[in-house]
Amino acid sequence: MNEDPAAAPQPVILGIDDLRPLPRATRLARTSREGVRLLEEHRDRFVDELWLDHDLGGDDSIMPVVALLEEAAFHGRPFRIGTVFVHSANPIGAETVVRSLTRWNYQVRRATASSSLP
Structure with a gap:
C-alpha cells in the first residue's frame, strides 16, 4: 500500500514568544493573551510542539499560559501536547515554567x- 506523503497531517507547532521568529511554528503568539487564545483554539487538537518564552515584553510573561495549562490538568483535561519546549533567556523564569508544567x-x-529553535 502506497501512502501519499502529501496526505500526511502537518505537525502542529505553536510558539509563544515576543521576539523570536520561530520559523517552523505553524502559529505564533506574541503576548500571553494571544497565547491563551491560541491554546484555547487548539483545545481539542493534538499539539506536537509548544515553544514557550518566559518574558514577553514589559510586564507580560508566559505565566497566564502556564496557569491555563495547569488548570486544565487540575480539572483532569490536560492539553494534549507532545513536548513543551521552554527557551527563555531568563533561567529562573524558565525553571519555574519547567517545574510547574512537569508537576x-x-x-x-x-x-x-540561543539554541536552534524551530
Missing part, C-alpha cells in the same frame, strides 16, 4: 534561548 505531567524540555 502536571506535561513533557517539558529546557532549551537555551
